[in-house]
Amino acid sequence: MSDTLYARVQAAAEDTSYRLRRTGRGFDMTVDVPGLGRNTTQVHTYRVELHPRDKTFTMTDIVRTHERGAFGTSTRTVKRGRVRYRTWSRSLDGSERTSFSSADGRRLIRGAAQELGWRELRPPTGKAALVFGAIGGLTALGTLIALAVVFWP
Incomplete structure (x- = not known):
């Protein structure tokens, strides 16, 4: 049953920048967040814990940010819980635009789960x-x- 959900999310994430990895109790869906600048990298992980007996799941955001500052300094932060944000950027010449919304990954997972009759718990x-x-x-x-x-x- 949980294999079916994993396969459905994997199919929905195909041709996107999301990467899936199985964990002991479910799976992680991870994406590199674009458009934060040269000195900042951010990785957003949607941690999904499955409870197959009840056909329920919980989803937790884990956002890891690494900022490189002047003189070789750097700052790493990790946020857990329900993290909502949106980013967008444009190249200097205006030819390339990138955007990211943390809600998109949640919708992808929820949509696949809903199709199979799974219910999200807080x-x-x-x-x-x-x-x-x-x-x-x-x-x-x-x-x-x-x-x-x-x-x-």
Whole structure:
């Protein structure tokens, strides 16, 4: 069952710059992000964990960025979770344009999964962020109400 999903995503990614690699619990789909400049490279990986018994999967973005600075310095960063962004660039003479959207890879994987009846679950980090966001929102609302009560004329 998971082999079928992998094959479907692989077929959908054919003739694109996405590369697939099997992992112990699913697969990674990786792409080099274009258009970031001469001194910056970025690799975006969509890590897909499959749960074949339930026909569910989770998807986590892993974005690795390497920036080379002056005097041989460099900075490497890694972001995990749900990372959304878009890049675009144009050559100096305007003849070549490149663009990238992190949503495109997600759509490719979701489309293939949906065709086969698979359902996406939120990764644990996404659930935690939702809980903390709700708590923060409720705290802000409570603070605003308290301020309104205290300073109401």
